[in-house]
Structures are given as structure tokens and as C-alpha cells.
Amino acid sequence: MPVIKIGDRWIGDGHPTYIIAEIGVNHNGFLDLALKLIDVAVDAGVDAVKFQKRSLDKLYARKYLDNANSGEKTLRYMLPILQQVELSDEAYHTIVEYCRRKGVTFLCSAFDIESADFLENLGIPAYKVASADLTNLPLLDHLVSKRKPLILSTGMSHMHEVETTVEFLHERQAEFALLHCNSTYPAAFEDINLRFMNQLRRFEVPVGYSGHERGIAVSTVASALGASIIERHLTLDRTMDGPDHAASLEPQGFTKMVRDIRQVALALGTGEEKFISRGEILNREVLGKSLVAARHIEPGETITASMVAVKGPALGISPQNYTRLIGRVIERIIEEDEPFLERDLGVHISLEKEHTLPMDYGFTVRFRDYKELLQYNPRLLEFHFTDQDLDEPYPGEDYSENSDQPLRLVVHAPEFWERTLVDLCTVDERQRCASRALLQKTIDLTRRLAPFFVGTPKVVIHPGAMSLDHPIQETGPLYENLHRSITELDAEGVELLLENLPPHPWYFGGQWLTNAFMDAYEIRDFIEPRGLKFCYDSSHHKLYCNWAHVDFYEQVQVLLPYIGHLHLADAAGLDGEGLQIGEGAIDWVHFFRVLGEYHGTMIPEIWRGHQRQGEGFLIAIQRLSEAYFASQAVPQQMIK
Numbered sequence: 001m002p003v004i005k006i007g008d009r010w011i012g013d014g015h016p017t018y019i020i021a022e023i024g025v026n027h028n029g030f031l032d033l034a035l036k037l038i039d040v041a042v043d044a045g046v047d048a049v050k051f052q053k054r055s056l057d058k059l060y061a062r063k064y065l066d067n068a069n070s071g072e073k074t075l076r077y078m079l080p081i082l083q084q085v086e087l088s089d090e091a092y093h094t095i096v097e098y099c100r101r102k103g104v105t106f107l108c109s110a111f112d113i114e115s116a117d118f119l120e121n122l123g124i125p126a127y128k129v130a131s132a133d134l135t136n137l138p139l140l141d142h143l144v145s146k147r148k149p150l151i152l153s154t155g156m157s158h159m160h161e162v163e164t165t166v167e168f169l170h171e172r173q174a175e176f177a178l179l180h181c182n183s184t185y186p187a188a189f190e191d192i193n194l195r196f197m198n199q200l201r202r203f204e205v206p207v208g209y210s211g212h213e214r215g216i217a218v219s220t221v222a223s224a225l226g227a228s229i230i231e232r233h234l235t236l237d238r239t240m241d242g243p244d245h246a247a248s249l250e251p252q253g254f255t256k257m258v259r260d261i262r263q264v265a266l267a268l269g270t271g272e273e274k275f276i277s278r279g280e281i282l283n284r285e286v287l288g289k290s291l292v293a294a295r296h297i298e299p300g301e302t303i304t305a306s307m308v309a310v311k312g313p314a315l316g317i318s319p320q321n322y323t324r325l326i327g328r329v330i331e332r333i334i335e336e337d338e339p340f341l342e343r344d345l346g347v348h349i350s351l352e353k354e355h356t357l358p359m360d361y362g363f364t365v366r367f368r369d370y371k372e373l374l375q376y377n378p379r380l381l382e383f384h385f386t387d388q389d390l391d392e393p394y395p396g397e398d399y400s401e402n403s404d405q406p407l408r409l410v411v412h413a414p415e416f417w418e419r420t421l422v423d424l425c426t427v428d429e430r431q432r433c434a435s436r437a438l439l440q441k442t443i444d445l446t447r448r449l450a451p452f453f454v455g456t457p458k459v460v461i462h463p464g465a466m467s468l469d470h471p472i473q474e475t476g477p478l479y480e481n482l483h484r485s486i487t488e489l490d491a492e493g494v495e496l497l498l499e500n501l502p503p504h505p506w507y508f509g510g511q512w513l514t515n516a517f518m519d520a521y522e523i524r525d526f527i528e529p530r531g532l533k534f535c536y537d538s539s540h541h542k543l544y545c546n547w548a549h550v551d552f553y554e555q556v557q558v559l560l561p562y563i564g565h566l567h568l569a570d571a572a573g574l575d576g577e578g579l580q581i582g583e584g585a586i587d588w589v590h591f592f593r594v595l596g597e598y599h600g601t602m603i604p605e606i607w608r609g610h611q612r613q614g615e616g617f618l619i620a621i622q623r624l625s626e627a628y629f630a631s632q633a634v635p636q637q638m639i640k
Contacts, residue, residue, distance in 0.1 A: 002205050004126075005149065006048070007105050013226070017208075018047050019229075019230050020230070020231040020232075021049045021234045022234060025082075028242055029087060033236070036236065037049070037234055038099060051095065053110055054115055055112050059312050061337040107125075107128050108124060108128065111132075111139075113138075113142050128151045129152040131153040131154060132156065132283070132312075133289065134162065137168055138308075140168065141172070150169070151231075152177070152178055152179065153231075155181035155280060156284040166203045178205055179207070179208045181210040182212065183287075184212060185246065185509050186212050187212045187277075187279070188279075188574065189218065191574070194209070197222070197226070197227060207226070207227065207229075209222035209223075232249055233247055234249060235248035235249070246510055247510075283509075285315075285608060287314075289310045289311060290319070291318070292340065293338050294307050296334070300331075302327060303327060303328050303330060305326060315611055321345060325344065341613075341615075342615065349619060357621070358597070359566070359600055359601065360601045361379060361604070362408070362603050363378050363610065363614055364605060364610055365610065379601070380408035382411070382603050383412065383449075384412040387417035389414075390414070390441045390442060396452070409450060410601065411449070412460045414442065415507070422439065422461070422462055423465065423466060425481050425482045427481065432484075436485050436489060439489060440490065442459060442461075443494055446494050447494065450493065458494070458497055458565055459494050459497065461496065463482050466507075472515040479516060479522075479526055483526075497564050498517060498532070499534065499535040500517055500534065500536060501514045502514060502543040502575065503518060503543055503544050503548075518544040519548065527562055533563065536565070538567065539571040542585065543575060543576070543577060560598075565600060566603070568604050569581070570583050570586050581604070581623035581624055582623050592628045593631045
């Protein structure tokens, strides 16, 4: 039977469950709070407490550290928090000594090589590897050289990535355990798929569970199902400010037992597949890593190990491509900290001109990156704004200058500002008015951009109607407030398009509930009497239909007359949003048969499809084109 040993404790089948209290960053950067959490963990009878150690200047490029808003929205949220909560080196020495006196094992996640060396000097008995670094082969290689056991979480990872890392560690004869994990905070019960631990057992190492769900029942069941290790976040107060508190357990968690027992059934899953949920996609980018240039690289240079670094966010090729990259001859200039791309591995993706959809398609862009996508001759640009974008100078230039044709304009309004969601439906009048004001700024900016484009610009806005923990039972007031908000906007010169919403969207590191503007019949009944059209998001709608157990294609048929713009992406489960075409549950040939002869505007809204010069968008256009042309063929059952 596979086992590892941490301190004087054997871990594996036949041994008591090894319980780790994940303090992580729940100390909020305060040493006294860290020590109080250790006291709570010791009183609860855990085997170990775990912290997190990172050197941010080794993990993120300087431009993101100086201005997080220069990256994607999720980076802007997370990076400032990580900068605020890092403990000093002296504090870690105090914590280690305190754990020794309390008789509890000190563990820590090492997020970079410098942090690993620091922890080694503290005498750490084993290393925890966060889900974000499961693919970080250079870091794993360094940790293996310490000859200490490793505990690896497998959240936000595909199964083939788990297999690659396991093979890498076995080749080096490393001692390690794997933890099944869903890296969202908090994780939805239906996403946990607890039985997937059975799949991890085929690697013949100890298997455990790292949980981020609400309550205690799921972790209890995981132990009953044979988890050798249980890791859970610990906090003194779930309402404290910070990314992990809401997904943590308070000392008095026993009172949640009855509720959690009822929720265990949702957590078991099928155990037959591994998928990345929407929340994990968000965290994968912020916490994940890419291979980047360690220095300026000129065309013709051959890549060596000294020319490669591993840094976040995950905007380039995975660190698992490290060995493939070494020895490649580079064909372009790559600046220091710039990520390596698929093209640097010899993979080139282009848009085949013979595949053309019968609609005006374009791409999601921001002011800083739209020019690089003009080479693919889009018919439109859809600018996605953050709240800060609305206050920054915009380039008043001819956006069609480098395009083969005049461009249409679509603007996607911000979905939040600071820590507040845009919500035109809310009964909180202050939030509703502030949301309306933000959208008015968006409309005003759109009107200033309009002269550089053709046609009437479209402004896509989220209605809102979100709640965090409990559904809103009475939706009438939500729709009444939505009507008020729309009529109070000055939309002269633009076309307002409300966007249909998913049931469980992710914001600010947590999963929310949507209470309106999801069902086809509700949407129709709102927009038809007002003479409106809406932005149809296929991914959002498929997730809703999965959640509500209604027929997706029947609902598309109901909505068809009211579609003013398309966002096309695949979907899976209840929050697998923005997936690449063909990688979710939508039958695209059937979809296009229902859609019929739609000739309006469309973008492929693939999650992070704009990265690597729009690689994800190009793949989506190709696959959508193939599905559309297949849909034009006579169905097999009609051939006699």
C-alpha cells in the first residue's frame, strides 16, 4: 500500500486521516491573527497547520505589480490582495517556533524557488504544492531536490496535466500524495465530484481531498470514502475581508452538520471525468503560470534553460511545455517577461478564408490590443470595458485604418466597479442608481467612439439580479426596477442590448446566484412589449438550461426573433462557461439548424480567446464555420 511519512506520521491507506488546517492567507498579514488560528487548529486536534509563502516579484511581471489594472479583470482583483497579506520572513520564524511549542506540524505552500529555499532553511518536513503549480515542472524539480515528501493539489487542472506531472515525479522517485480539489472559493457542491478520488488512486500514491465548499459534511464524507489527507481552510470569522474567508470553516462549524448532510449527495459526482469549472478558469489564469523570457531574445537564438522563467499570470504556454521549448530556434523578438506562445513551439493557427459564417463576426478587444486582430478582417470590434477604462483617455483614431473594410462597433459595459456588481434590478436604490450612472458613462463613451465606425453602435449590458447566498423568491420587483433603469438611461444614438445571464456566475472570487433574465419566456415577456432586442449568450443559456432542466434548443427557438447580437461559446455543467467550441455540451450543428438564417452580428466569446493574438477566437470561428456548413446539409432522417 502506498504511504508517505511526514514527521513521525505515516500517511496512506490503513493510517488515520492526516488533517491539515489551511491557514493560508486568512491571517490577513497579521502575525497575532496567525498565532490565534494556530491555537484554534491545535484545540481542534489537527495534525498540521499550513501557510503560503510567495515572492511576488518572482511570480508576476513588474508591469502587473506596479499596476494590476494593466492585466485582466481577475488579476486586478487578486494581485493587490496578495501584495497586502504577505507575512515578513521574521514572522515565519516566529510561527515555526510557535508550532513546535504547540506540538503541531508546520507546513507551507512554496509558490516559487526562492520561497522553497527559505522554507527549507526553516526545517519544513514536507512541501505543499498549490493547484496553480501542478504544471510548474521547474518548481517541482527544485522541490524534489530537497528530498522531502510533496503534497500536490490537482484543482484547476486537466487530467492529462495530472498524468504528466505524476510521470515527471515518478521518474525522479519522489515521495508524494495527490489531493482531489475544486479550486473555487467557495466551491459549488455539484462541481466537487468527490468520487474522482478513485481515479487518482490508480497512480499508486496516497490520495486525499482539499475542500473549499461551505460546511463540513463533504470533508467528512471524503474521509469516509478513503481520503488519506483532508485539508480545509480555517478562519475566525467567515465575514472577514479576504479571498478565502468565505470558503473557510469557523471553530463552531458543527452547527452546519445537518445542512451539509443534505448537500453531500451533490458532492459525490460520477468520478468518471475531470473538468475545469468557471471559477477554476478564473483562478487558473491569475494563479497559474506561463513560460516567459528571462531576458530579451532575438530571432535566430536557440532557447536554453537560462533564457526561460516561470511567471504569472497564465497568458502563454504552460510550464509543462518546458522541455519542448528548450532547443527551439526563435523566429521573433521576445522581450523580457513576455510569455512564450504556441508559435514558439512551431504551432501556427490561422483563419481559413474558405470557411465563412453568414454573419458579421468580430472579436472581443480592449484599446490596447485591437490592432493585432485586424489582420483577420473582422466585421466588428466589441470593446469590453472595466470601470477604470471609462475614466482613461481613449484613442480617438480611425479604427478601420488597418482593416480591409469599415468596422461596426459593439461595447460591453463593465459588470462591476470596486467590489460592487452592476445591478439594474436590485431593490437597493443606491446600488441601482450607481449602476445606472456607470452604464450612462459607458453609453457616453460609446457615442464618442461611434463616428469612427459604421452603423448604429450596440451596447451590451448585464441586467444584474444577483444574490450571494440565497435566491430571491419574488422576481417581480426585479423586473420592475430593470424597466425603470432602462427608461432612465439616455440611449440616443446607440442600441441597448440586455444580455441573458448564467445561473451561477463568478465574481470577486465567489459564486453568485442569478435570479432573473435567464429563461427564454421571461426574457421574451420583458423585451417584446418594450420593442427591445437582446444579446444572446449561448454559454450562459446552456448553463441555465442545464440548471433548470429545460430543453436548450426549444428555448433558442423562442428567443430567436429577439436576438440583436450573438455571443457564442460552449458550456458544460452548471458553471463551465466560455468553453471552446466543441469542448462542451452544445450540439452546434443542431444549434445552427434552429438558428436558421441569422445574418446579424456575432463574436466568439471564448474565455481568454484574445490571448496569443486571438488564437482561441480563430479556433472558434473555424469550428463554428464547419458546424454551420454541416447544418446546411439535408438531415439524414429526411433522406428517403
